[in-house]
Amino acid sequence: MTRSCRLFRDGVATFALLAVLGLLALKMNNRPELIQTGSFFVIDGDTLSSDGQRFRLLGIDAPEYRQQCRRNGIDWACGEEARRTLNTLINAGTPECRGRDHDRYGRLLVTCMAGELDINGEMVRSGMALSYGGYTAEEHAARQAKAGVWAGDFERPKDYRREENVAQSNRSNPLTGLIDYLQQLVGWRTQ
Incomplete structure (x- = not known):
C-alpha cells in the first residue's frame, strides 16, 4: 500500500472517529429543559423546593439565611430579608421555573418567571442577591440605588x-x- 493511500485511509478513519465523538457529545448535551410550575417553598434567597426537589436560582447568589449585614452601624438579618423578598416574588403570581443543568448538590439550576417578571433578576435589582455569572446590569442598578445589601456593609x-x-x-x-x-x-x- 502506498504512503498516500495510508494517509488517506488514516484521515478518513480519524474523521469518522471525530464525527462519532461529536454526535455523542451533542446527544449528551441535548438535555431537555425541565419546567416546574405551581407552588414553591422558599428555603433561602436563592433556593426553592417543590415536590421534594430543590431548585437553585441561576446567575445569582443571595445572603445565607443566618447571615447578618450592617446598615448605619446596626446589624440586620439580610439573609432572612432575602428569603422574605424571594417569598414575596414567588407568591405574587404563578411562577414558572426552567432549567437544564444541576449544581454540585443536585439542585436544578433555574430561571424563574412570574408573567413578564424575571424573579432572578429582580432579586439582584432589589439588592437582596448578588450577580453570580449573570445579571450584572441589575447589580449595577442596585449598587447605584444603594438597595438591599448595597446600603451598608456585607460579606x-x-x-x-x-x-x-x-x-x-x-x-x-x-x-x-x-x-x-x-x-x-x-x-x-x-x-
Whole structure:
C-alpha cells in the first residue's frame, strides 16, 4: 500500500472517529429543559423546593439565611430579608421555573418567571442577591440605588459560606477546640 493511500485511509478513519465523538457529545448535551410550575417553598434567597426537589436560582447568589449585614452601624438579618423578598416574588403570581443543568448538590439550576417578571433578576435589582455569572446590569442598578445589601456593609455569600464551613470543621475537631480553649485561657487569642 502506498504512503498516500495510508494517509488517506488514516484521515478518513480519524474523521469518522471525530464525527462519532461529536454526535455523542451533542446527544449528551441535548438535555431537555425541565419546567416546574405551581407552588414553591422558599428555603433561602436563592433556593426553592417543590415536590421534594430543590431548585437553585441561576446567575445569582443571595445572603445565607443566618447571615447578618450592617446598615448605619446596626446589624440586620439580610439573609432572612432575602428569603422574605424571594417569598414575596414567588407568591405574587404563578411562577414558572426552567432549567437544564444541576449544581454540585443536585439542585436544578433555574430561571424563574412570574408573567413578564424575571424573579432572578429582580432579586439582584432589589439588592437582596448578588450577580453570580449573570445579571450584572441589575447589580449595577442596585449598587447605584444603594438597595438591599448595597446600603451598608456585607460579606459576600460565598465568603460567608467558606468561613462557616471552616468554623464548622473546627467545631467538629476536638483538638482544635482544645487549642482554642487554651489560647483563650492564656489570652493569646486575638480578634
